[in-house]
Each structure stands twice: as structure tokens, then as C-alpha cells.
């Protein structure tokens with residue numbers, strides 16, 4: 250962006266303007282009039298006055314042309330510079346107008362003027378007038394020359410926002426109070442269009458959000474989970490496609506501007522002003538696309554934010570609790586629930602409940618558990634999603650999940666939920682084995698044969714998942730070999746940010 254603008258700024262389209270030859274001729278005639286008309290002294294004063302009036306008219310026309318040029322400088326985005334030029338462009342006309350008025354006054358007051366002859370006074374007036382006008386013209390030409398060698402960037406954006414900026418100095422105040430140029434107005438118009446566009450997008454977003462809202466006061470949301478997730482995925486895909494399209498259109502616009510930049514360089518030599526207009530249009534077009542592009546990026550960010558870590562219309566916090574079998578995950582989760590208000594979802598418990606419910610997957614799950622193997626992800630994820638939706642809470646401890654890479658990837662893909670962190674209970678196999686054999690809860694997998702298989706599965710499949718989250722700096726490791734209360738002290742430190750807020754009742 251800066252490149253394009255800079256490029257354009259390096260090749261300003263204005264050319265240096267000389268005062269028309271006619272004006273110069275008239276000025277010389279006016280200066281030499283008193284001497285030309287020596288043979289007819291009575292003619293000098295009226296002739297001087299009339300030539301001055303003609304000069305005034307011509308300067309007026311010439312001023313119009315300059316003002317038009319200044320407008321082009323402003324349109325190009327050099328607002329401050331055009332403000333300076335605007336005043337200078339008016340000075341020659343103002344000088345000639347005031348001198349003409351003075352000359353006419355001298356003529357009218359002729360009988361009262363005794364100090365110097367009228368003719369001499371007129372000559373002095375015209376010399377001063379021509380000198381001043383010449384100086385101002387020179388100043389204008391010098392400024393134009395400076396402008397043509399200008400390497401800065403247009404200050405249009407500064408002037409556009411100037412009205413919104415607080416100002417301290419008087420100069421600033423004058424600058425801010427200056428009337429908005431047409432270019433500024435155009436940019437404001439584009440901003441308005443963009444705001445309109447954004448508000449439409451916000452409405453669309455709100456519509457999307459309403460789908461996630463609960464429809465009754467009960468605990469069960471009236472929304473089909475699969476449909477909800479599918480439509481969210483579709484929205485994301487559509488938006489990404491739209492953004493890609495806008496991006497390619499933006500590239501196209503940039504390409505065109507680059508092309509026109511080189512043309513403008515050529516035009517600068519040939520003094521063709523038409524393509525400058527084209528450049529201005531392209532610059533505006535690029536601005537439009539850029540604004541649209543950024544608006545889309547913001548929109549995309551919003552959508553992603555909405556899509557991520559959302560379930561049944563609510564933002565959820567998920568903590569994965571991992572560790573070897575018997576490391577004490579379930580024991581500590583119960584404490585966390587009590588102290589920090591989380592909902593505990595044990596993948597193993599959900600699978601065991603599924604067996605008990607007599608579901609068609611029951612036998613398969615039971616066999617997998619007996620073998621210490623990991624049940625296919627879709628079964629476990631479905632159970633977890635259902636459990637999460639059923640609960641009112643928005644803070645979940647997911648215990649014993651993800652157990653392998655497939656579990657992890659599938660959960661993130663399907664739910665778009667990533668854990669706030671992973672709580673890892675680190676314990677030796679000897680200690681875990683001792684605890685499992687002493688658990689005495691009648692579990693089919695708490696026998697030495699299955700325990701050995703479960704340890705193997707943990708090392709081969711679950712540890713890589715912990716490694717994965719560790720590489721993302723998400724693992725909080727706990728020494729789980731310590732006694733239960735000591736382990737919980739460490740756990741408490743980690744969960745301190747999730748402590749329920751103390752409410753003071755008056």
C-alpha cells in the first residue's frame with residue numbers, strides 16, 4: 250500500500266506553469282506606457298488605468314486557472330500543500346485589484362493631489378503593482394517546482410481524520426477547521442459505505458449467533474448439535490472463500506495501480522492530465538478494496554472467535570486431565586469440582602455408562618476396555634459432546650481424554666474446542682500399579698494383566714499427546730506421587746485463576 254502511494258507521489262502529474270505570454274506583454278506595455286505616450290501626456294493616465302483594468306481581468310482569468318490547478322493538487326491528496334498554494338494563487342489578483350483601485354482613486358482625486366504629479370503617482374503604483382504581482386507569480390512557480398520534486402506521501406488521510414483529532418495549537422486549530430476537500434468527502438463516503446457494509450455483516454453475524462442461543466430456560470438446548478457444528482463449518486468455509494476472492498481482487502487492483510503508475514510517469518512527460526484522473530480513480534479503488542479486505546479480515550476473526558470454544562451457544566473452558574492409569578486423576582477432579590466449580594467428565598466413566606445402558610456399542614467398548622485399548626474417537630467424542638451440552642456449566646474437566654493423537658485431532662476438528670491447558674499427573678508405574686490393585690471398585694480392567702496393557706497404551710499413545718500439548722506450552726505437570734492433600738495443594742495453585750469470585754452481599 251505504502252509502496253503504491255509512494256510511487257505515485259514520486260511522479261506528481263502537475264507540470265510547471267508559466268504566466269501566459271499575453272500577460273507578460275501587457276505588463277511590459279503597462280510599465281512602459283508613460284514613456285511610450287510622452288508625446289501625448291494627457292493620454293497617459295487614462296491609458297495606464299485602462300491597461301491596468303485589462304490586466305486585472307486577465308489576472309482574474311489566470312487566477313481561475315491556478316485555483317483549478319490547486320484543486321488538482323488537493324485531489325491528489327496533498328492537502329496541506331494545496332492550502333498554501335491556494336493563498337499564493339490569489340495574491341497576484343489581489344495585488345492588481347488593490348492597485349487598480351488605488352489608480353482609480355488617484356484619477357478621481359486628481360485635483361486634490363498636489364505633492365506629486367498624477368502621472369508619477371500612477372507610474373509608482375504600477376511599478377509596485379507589477380513588482381508585487383511578479384514576486385507572487387514567482388513564488389507560485391517556485392512552489393509548483395517544489396511540488397514537482399516532492400517525494401513525500403499524500404497527507405490526505407491525516408487531513409481526513411484531522412477533524413476528529415483534538416488540537417492544541419492555533420495553527421492546528423486552523424488546519425482542523427479547514428474545509429474538507431472533495432477527496433476527503435469521497436473517502437468519507439467510502440467509509441460510510443464500509444460502515445454500512447460492516448453493519449450488514451454484524452447483522453448477519455447476529456443472525457448466526459441467534460442459532461446458538463438457547464430457546465428455552467431448561468437445561469437442554471433446542472438445537473441439533475450436528476446441524477449446529479455443520480452450519481458453523483459451512484459459514485467458515487464460505488467466508489474464507491469470500492476473503493480469498495476479495496484478496497485476489499485486491500491484488501488485481503494493485504496490479505492495475507502499478508501499471509498506471511508507470512503510465513503516469515510517462516504522462517508527466519507528455520503533460521496529459523486525463524490519466525491522472527484515472528490514477529486518482531484507481532487509487533480510490535484500491536482504498537476501497539483495502540478497506541473491504543480489512544473489514545473481511547475483522548469479520549473472519551469474529552466468526553472464528555464465535556466458532557471456537559463454543560458449544561450450544563456458550564463459550565466454554567475445557568481442561569484436559571491426563572496421566573497414567575491410577576495416577577489419581579479422578580480423585581483430584583472431585584476436589585477441583587468442589588473448590589472451583591468445574592464439571593467433571595471422565596471419558597472412562599462415560600464409556601462404562603454406555604456399556605451399562607445396553608447400547609449397540611456396549612460390547613465393543615467393553616472388549617476394548619478389557620484389552621486396555623482405546624475406543625474409536627467418534628464414540629467417545631459423541632458421549633463427551635452430549636454430556637457437555639446437557640450440563641449448564643461452562644467449565645469442564647475432561648478426564649482421561651484425549652488418549653491418543655486420533656482422539657485429540659478428532660475432538661479439535663469436530664468441536665472446534667481447544668483446551669485452556671492440560672493437567673498432567675506424573676506418577677511412576679510401580680505407584681500406579683499399587684493404587685490400581687488396591688482400588689477395589691470392581692472394574693474389569695483393574696487386574697495385573699490389563700494394567701500392564703494399559704501402561705503400554707499410555708506410553709505408546711497417550712504420552713505423545715502430552716508431548717504435543719507441551720510443545721504448545723499448554724501442559725501443567727503435577728507430581729502425583731505425593732499424598733492426596735499435597736497433590737491438591739499443587740492443583741489449587743494451578744486453578745487459582747478459576748476460583749469463583751467472592752460476592753459481597755449488603
Ligand SMILES: Nc1ncnc2c1ncn2[C@@H]1O[C@H](COP(=O)(O)OP(=O)(O)OP(=O)(O)O)[C@@H](O)[C@H]1O
Pocket residue numbers: 572573574575576577578579580581597649684685687688729730731732733736
Ligand atoms: N496421591 C495419591 N496417593 C495415594 N493414593 C491415591 C492418590 N491419588 C489417588 N489415589 C488412589 O488411587 C486409586 C486410583 O485413583 P484414581 O481413580 O483417582 O486414579 P485415575 O487416574 O482416575 O485412574 P483411572 O485412569 O484408572 O481412572 C484410588 O483408590 C485413589 O484413592
Ligand SMILES: Nc1ccn([C@@H]2O[C@H](COP(=O)(O)O)[C@@H](O)[C@H]2O)c(=O)n1
Pocket residue numbers: 574596597598600617618619621622623624625629648649650651652656694703
Ligand atoms: N478416551 C478414552 C478413555 C478411556 N478409554 C477406555 O476406557 C478405559 C478406562 O479409562 P479410565 O480413564 O477410566 O482409566 C481405558 O483403558 C480405555 O480402554 C478409551 O478408550 N478412550
